[in-house]
Amino acid sequence: MKIGNKRWFAVFVLPTFVAFCVAFLVPFIMGLYLSFCDFRTVSDAEFVGLQNYMRAFGENGDFLNALWFTVRFAIASVISINVIAFMLALLLTRGIRGTNLFRTVFFMPNLIGGIVLGYIWQLIINGILYNYGYSITSDATFGYWGLVVLSSWQMIGYMMIIYIAGIQNIPTAILEAARVDGASPIRTLRSIIIPSVMPSITICLFLTITNSFKLFDQNLALTAGAPSKQTQMVALDIYNTFYGRVGYEGVGQAKAVVFFVLVAVVALLQLKLTRSQEVEN
Amino acid sequence: MKKTIALFLSIVCVVALLTGCGERSKADIYFLNFKPESANVYRELAQKYEDETGIAIKVVTAAANTYEQTLKSEIAKSSAPTIFQVNGPIGYQSWKDYCLNIESSNFAKLLTDEALAIRDENGNGVYAVPYVVEGYGIIYNDAIMKKYFALNDKTVDIDSADQINSFATLKAVVEDMTAKKSVLGIDGVFASTSLSSGEDWRWQTHLLNVPLYYELSGSEDYADPTIAGLNAKEVAFRYATNYKNLFDLYINNSITEKGLLGSKSTSDSMAEFALSRVAMVQNGNWAWSQIKDVKGNTVKEEDIKFLPLYIGVEDEENQGLCIGTENYLAINKNASKDAQQKSLDFLYWLFSSKTGKDYVTNKLDFITPFNSFSEQELPSDPLAREVVRYMNDETKQTVPWIFTSFPSDVFKTEVGGALLEYVQGSKRWQDVENTVKSMWKSERQ
Numbered sequence: 180m181k182i183g184n185k186r187w188f189a190v191f192v193l194p195t196f197v198a199f200c201v202a203f204l205v206p207f208i209m210g211l212y213l214s215f216c217d218f219r220t221v222s223d224a225e226f227v228g229l230q231n232y233m234r235a236f237g238e239n240g241d242f243l244n245a246l247w248f249t250v251r252f253a254i255a256s257v258i259s260i261n262v263i264a265f266m267l268a269l270l271l272t273r274g275i276r277g278t279n280l281f282r283t284v285f286f287m288p289n290l291i292g293g294i295v296l297g298y299i300w301q302l303i304i305n306g307i308l309y310n311y312g313y314s315i316t317s318d319a320t321f322g323y324w325g326l327v328v329l330s331s332w333q334m335i336g337y338m339m340i341i342y343i344a345g346i347q348n349i350p351t352a353i354l355e356a357a358r359v360d361g362a363s364p365i366r367t368l369r370s371i372i373i374p375s376v377m378p379s380i381t382i383c384l385f386l387t388i389t390n391s392f393k394l395f396d397q398n399l400a401l402t403a404g405a406p407s408k409q410t411q412m413v414a415l416d417i418y419n420t421f422y423g424r425v426g427y428e429g430v431g432q433a434k435a436v437v438f439f440v441l442v443a444v445v446a447l448l449q450l451k452l453t454r455s456q457e458v459e460n
Numbered sequence: 461m462k463k464t465i466a467l468f469l470s471i472v473c474v475v476a477l478l479t480g481c482g483e484r485s486k487a488d489i490y491f492l493n494f495k496p497e498s499a500n501v502y503r504e505l506a507q508k509y510e511d512e513t514g515i516a517i518k519v520v521t522a523a524a525n526t527y528e529q530t531l532k533s534e535i536a537k538s539s540a541p542t543i544f545q546v547n548g549p550i551g552y553q554s555w556k557d558y559c560l561n562i563e564s565s566n567f568a569k570l571l572t573d574e575a576l577a578i579r580d581e582n583g584n585g586v587y588a589v590p591y592v593v594e595g596y597g598i599i600y601n602d603a604i605m606k607k608y609f610a611l612n613d614k615t616v617d618i619d620s621a622d623q624i625n626s627f628a629t630l631k632a633v634v635e636d637m638t639a640k641k642s643v644l645g646i647d648g649v650f651a652s653t654s655l656s657s658g659e660d661w662r663w664q665t666h667l668l669n670v671p672l673y674y675e676l677s678g679s680e681d682y683a684d685p686t687i688a689g690l691n692a693k694e695v696a697f698r699y700a701t702n703y704k705n706l707f708d709l710y711i712n713n714s715i716t717e718k719g720l721l722g723s724k725s726t727s728d729s730m731a732e733f734a735l736s737r738v739a740m741v742q743n744g745n746w747a748w749s750q751i752k753d754v755k756g757n758t759v760k761e762e763d764i765k766f767l768p769l770y771i772g773v774e775d776e777e778n779q780g781l782c783i784g785t786e787n788y789l790a791i792n793k794n795a796s797k798d799a800q801q802k803s804l805d806f807l808y809w810l811f812s813s814k815t816g817k818d819y820v821t822n823k824l825d826f827i828t829p830f831n832s833f834s835e836q837e838l839p840s841d842p843l844a845r846e847v848v849r850y851m852n853d854e855t856k857q858t859v860p861w862i863f864t865s866f867p868s869d870v871f872k873t874e875v876g877g878a879l880l881e882y883v884q885g886s887k888r889w890q891d892v893e894n895t896v897k898s899m900w901k902s903e904r905q
Contacts, residue, residue, distance in 0.1 A: 219557070220536035305723050316656070316722035317884045403657035405722060406884065407877035422529040424870050425554035 214432040219425070231433035235420075241408060242434055245416035246441075248323070252412065253391035255327045256334075260387050261380075264335045268342030269372075282343070286336035293333070297400020300329045315402060322402040322410035329397055334390065338383045345379030346372065377457040384449055392442045413438050487518035488802045492534060492541035494787060496524050497749050501823045508815060515802055525658045528869075531555075535792070542795040542803040546588050548786045548864030549690055552578045559587040560791040560800060567807040570830040578788055588788035591811070592826040595766070595783040595847035596666055596744030602763040604739040607644055608637055621765065627705055627772035637739065638713045644739070648715030651729035651741035653707075655883060659725040660876035662742055667707065668875065668896070669782055669863040670769050671699035676862055689865030695900045700893045702771035710742070711883055718883050726750075734759055742769065745843035748825065752841075766846040768859075781850045784861025785829070867903035874899045 209221065214231055216224035235242055267285060271278050288296065304315050304325050315321045349372065357367050373380075395414035398404070404411030404419070411419070417438060421431030493502050499521040506517035520541070522530035527545065534541050535558060546552045552559065562568045563586040571577060571589060578588040605621040608614060615636045616629065624630050637649045653663065673685055675698045682688035697703075711718055715738050726743070727750060733741040734754035741747075751757065751764070768779045789807065791800050810816040812832040820826050825839040827847060838848055850856055866872060878895040881887035 219554070220532060222536050223557070301723075309720060312717050312719040314720050314723040316880065317719055318886070405657050405877070406881050406886065407874075422532065423873070424868065425528075428532075 231429040264338035293396030316405040319409035345376035561585040652724035664876035780856030
């Protein structure tokens with residue numbers, strides 16, 4: 180029976196494994212190799228060593244500026260998304276009338292694609308700013324807050340669902356015990372709810388941090404980096420380096436590798452940190 | 461029941477897969493088209509050619525402003541484009557490893573002036589052939605201009621728009637028109653100076669062509685300003701003030717407030733012109749299709765005219781339109797011999813057979829640089845006619861498209877960004893000048 184099981188294992192895993200290799204592993208390793216090459220198209224690469232990495236950082240400040248902008252954006256959006264999503268989740272687990280309707284409404288923006296959302300918000304923001312003789316590209320600050328609002332609007336619903344699931348998992352016995360012992364709502368929140376939903380917080384933070392760093396289509400559609408690349412995030416900078424300039428394909432690739440390492444480090448650190456806070460219930 | 465559905469679905473999948481493969485191997489010629497506005501015409505053409513010769517053509521059109529990206533990913537495939545486009549000598553530099561020498565082909569021999577073709581560094585061979593000649597300047601609506609010149613209290617002493625022959629006159633007319641815009645029934649003299657991302661090419665490329673042309677044609681080492689541009693390590697931007705002249709005139713007499721220009725696109729400007737809300741717009745003869753197709757357009761065909769881009773240099777009375785080309789066709793060196801020959805045959809057919817030429821003049825509206833087209837075989841749209849009129853006018857000095865020698869796309873993008881910030885007030889004009897000079901230098905390396 181054991182052998183039979185193993186054979187079945189191969190049958191089920193192999194297709195996925197092949198797909199994983201073709202669509203992820205091979206391109207990833209190729210990309211890693213290409214970041215050390217000078218190339219026009221992926222088939223004519225020539226090894227040049229670390230030169231691309233030096234050019235990525237040295238040649239102009241674009242990459243570092245984009246990185247700094249991305250970090251600033253990530254901080255603001257991670258905080259706003261998680262705080263608002265958590266508050267909504269608290270509200271919508273109290274059995275208020277129309278809870279399901281609200282959950283659906285808050286979740287809906289998540290179903291719209293980033294490019295579409297970007298254009299929608301560009302219209303909305305421009306529509307307001309026009310009255311004062313500005314547009315979203317007038318100042319990088321508009322673009323920055325535009326992006327924060329846009330990504331919050333898109334992600335809050337999704338994170339809210341995860342938090343709701345977490346909150347609903349808290350055994351009612353504990354909550355009742357707390358009430359009987361006379362704990363105030365804030366005390367309950369701090370000592371019972373938040374520690375119990377730590378796994379949800381881990382997931383939500385992970386998702387929002389990585390998504391904020393990787394944001395691309397919303398950025399492209401909302402400002403496309405204007406004015407003068409001041410609202411350009413890392414993913415867009417990589418895209419523009421790779422596709423926008425001939426002879427910079429390798430540099431773009433090098434930036435992508437640096438970006439990958441950075442996101443991986445940040446995400447793993449965060450996982451380690453929040454995991455240690457999780458409690459068994 | 462479930463099994464039947466499952467079976468049916470799997471059959472559908474397999475069939476879809478197989479037909480997908482079948483279609484791909486059928487076409488010998490793969491043409492990657494640059495001009496989105498002519499996508500449908502090319503598809504029709506491909507069908508016509510297949511009916512006539514039995515040779516299938518695959519036409520793919522890259523979305524606006526994404527040609528380089530599309531080409532980059534397509535050319536790495538095993539079924540790569542056999543015919544593709546390079547944008548002038550700088551574009552050729554990035555794709556030269558993929559361009560076939562087509563000097564001995566019938567297609568290359570169609571060129572009226574062989575000097576137009578792109579050759580290698582030593583001036584040998586023919587690697588890309590231009591296929592369309594275009595012109596740009598200030599497009600104006602003569603109906604509105606006539607209305608203005610009929611006013612009793614106008615402050616200029618000329619009587620028609622074609623008497624405008626210098627920046628000073630243009631400025632006087634435009635500023636007086638702005639003052640009287642309610643009488644003229646317009647919202648501004650110039651259409652929006654579109655500066656949103658990817659929509660600023662009319663200023664950072666086309667308008668910038670004029671001051672740099674004057675500078676580079678003064679070069680002591682090279683007779684041809686484009687060659688001078690290709691070899692210039694630095695530019696002094698000597699005519700920066702002249703560039704500012706016309707650019708400021710655009711934004712100060714615009715239909716749109718300065719702060720909002722960053723969200724305007726070229727099609728916004730063309731729509732404003734087509735609806736007669738403005739009297740002038742800077743663009744080229746390719747814009748005819750945009751003017752024509754705007755819903756409810758009120759501008760009449762016979763009222764659409766061109767003015768040269770006067771920027772206030774000395775003796776500019778004889779300056780003509782900016783006429784040239786950045787559209788060159790090349791054949792993929794790595795395609796099979798058979799596919800290369802078939803591609804060349806198709807191009808020869810397109811620009812020399814009766815059917816092909818009919819499409820080129822009447823549907824694509826191209827003015828071509830080929831000797832197979834007679835004087836009568838010219839597009840009939842008003843802007844193309846104006847371009848031809850200026851070309852044939854001996855007294856007018858055409859400004860060539862020296863922007864094909866601008867160092868890179870990044871140079872243009874950075875200048876566009878600086879212009880946007882200048883318009884929005886976050887940069888001074890001096891910064892724009894510095895951007896032009898420093899970006900030229902750093903991108904030329």
